[in-house]
Amino acid sequence: MEDNFENLKIMVIDDSKTIRRTAETLLKKVGCTVITATDGFDALAKIADSHPDIIFVDIMMPRLDGYQTCALIKNNSAFKATPVIMLSSKDGLFDKAKGRIVGSDQYLTKPFSKDELLGTIRTYIPAS
Template sequence: MEKPLALKVMVIDDSKTIRRTAELLLEHAGCRVITAIDGFDALAKIVDERPDIIFIDVMMPRLDGYQTCALLKSNSAFSAIAVVMLSSRDGLFDKARGRSVGSDQFLTKPFSKQELLAAIGAHVPGFAA
């Protein structure tokens, strides 16, 4: 019997600690994790990897999370990929801005393994942690 392909999850964050934490939590749940340090780094990897879901930090240098999400959602090749915004700020403005650029969900840092897996379960059909 063939083993199903691992779910591909991308984590985009300029914090090495956040990337590593998310990577460990998600790999433990059986996901294949692709990391990127900012929006520019991510865009090149998204073309090659085609992740099933993307977790993206709001505040990053060069190309921030809002700009990266807007670019993805405006491109028909990638618009169906679920995007979950990550931010240490929990303000209404941040959440509204995330929705306005097409994000599917907004998680506040620090996040838990349960929150990450629940977000994947909510946006990726057939995913069971």
């Protein structure tokens, strides 16, 4: 079954250009609109304008890390229900637990595969 992610707005927040580009390429192929941000501040400015359906956020970022960014998103009543997926190159229990505390919905270890990325989206966005 081909995924239909048309009209889905996905935000990818990562200070790595490679990760942003990889995710953007994969997501655009399945019809998503992709909004990228280089860090938490950049993301918070864009979220209000773009209202993404799902947000992927890297944990290790300068200025405002993924935990802080997730907490700020989840503390905003307009975006509380938006799924936030943490991205990390570390697959640690501590990171996962900390992610849950700040309200993240899932945790994806980098580098992620296309199947993992799309599978995660499928978990939160019912098939159209």
